[in-house]
Amino acid sequence: MNFDYDLFVIGGGSGGVRAARVAASETGAKVGLAEDDRYGGTCVIRGCVPKKLMVFASEYGEMASEARSYGWDIGDGDFNWTTFRGKLNAELDRLEGVYRKLLANAGVTTYDARAIIKDAHTITLSSGEDITAKHILVATGGRPVRPERENADLGIVSDDIFHLDELPKSILIIGGGYIACEFACIMHGLGVEVTQYYRGAQVLRGFDEEGRGLVAESMRERGIDLHTGTDIIEMGPAGPGGKAGDPVRVKATNGSERVFDTVLFATGRAPNSDNMGLEEVGITLGRKGQIEVDEYSQTAVPSIYAIGDVTDRVNLTPVAIREGMAFVETVFRGNPTPVDHELIASAIFTQPEFGTVGLSEEAAAEQEPIEVYCTSFRPMQTAFADKPDRVMMKLVVSKASRRVLGCHIVAPNAGEMIQLAGIAVKMGATKEDFDRTVAVHPTMSEEIVTMKTPIRTA
Structure with a gap:
């Protein structure tokens, strides 16, 4: 044919x-x-x-x-x-x-x-x-999809945010995934009063527990009003109008009832x-x-x-x-090639960023005995400016093979760092390979190769 x-x-x-x-x-x-x-x-x-x-x-x-x-x-x-x-x-x-x-x-x-x-x-x-x-x-x-609930059409989704005629003075972001957290940080940085509700116990489900905790703490320190274990009970127009992007009155499970200029649903795709x-x-x-x-x-x-x-x-x-x-x-080309979906590095562009490759500490511990090397500290640049910002560097290591099973970085430009760390992890580098690497000083990332003693085992 x-x-x-x-x-x-x-x-x-x-x-x-x-x-x-x-x-x-x-x-x-x-x-x-x-x-x-x-x-x-x-x-x-x-x-x-x-x-x-x-x-x-x-x-x-x-x-x-x-x-x-x-x-x-x-x-x-x-x-x-x-x-x-x-x-x-x-x-x-x-x-x-x-x-x-x-x-x-x-x-x-x-x-x-x-x-x-x-x-x-x-x-x-x-x-x-x-x-x-x-x-x-x-x-x-x-x-992106809106949840199936009454008046959900009053909220916007991530596609809409780039087309706003003007920035709202206040925004409620519903969700706790990377899109919700990224836009919470973005909008706060642009001067918008940001409130975020997430029905789960902690944002960024599925990522390393320690890393997601530090991101949430940093968001709150910056002034984002983040509420976990919280969902909306009802929402409706706060005045005349009633189209997506208009002010919305929201009643939440935490007992609050407030009006927001905009509600952003970041609840799934x-x-x-x-x-x-x-x-x-x-x-x-x-x-x-x-x-x-x-x-x-x-x-x-x-x-x-x-x-x-x-x-x-x-x-x-x-x-x-x-x-x-x-x-x-x-x-x-007649060359059957399966797609390799293992050990893909990625970054969440919150402030600070969260870069990750491989298994979280929790996932690795379920798989085999591990050692955890981790440090958290105030980086030089922001500490000098008397800012409370903290960063985290973590390696999850197999006790048996000594391979680095996961690397997790919460820090400014973590996305840039994790790309390079991802090469080593993908190659199967061991903790000793990291140890043999001389540090670049003074940098935040040098901590990745200077952590000598595990802080815990599992």
């Missing part, structure tokens, strides 16, 4: 674009791609990139007071959301243009349309056109797999709607593959890109 394309990709995010352009430019495949929103996907348009730019913006607020401690005669300034948002939108437009150009230069034919799957080799576009392909790759990503015809053609979906795939990203329909957040494996941009590359290697 003659197909219109060797490969048709549904989704123009980081994973789909990488797979499409590499298949086209490096293997000679004829490739088409459909995207019904902006090219660049969650990461570039409504996730990692604009969020990190907001992180940078939010960190300048404390620089003036810190600089005065170092002898600089600098006055406090005001943050101008309109100026920042204009530059942010221009940068996102530029990046979207880069993505479109990369696809065009690789010879990929693009369609600005929604695509659904008609059968194992046919895609129907929202334009009404049917397109056939030997292989189909679904890379539609995920989306869902795969973008709805109304795509997936189950009708035989693709298996999981309980959350994720596309079930094997280690080669292949679905139950042999000609259809899926990568990225829509599979709900490890929902990180670099992982989606790796999955896209492995797909091309498997399907177009």
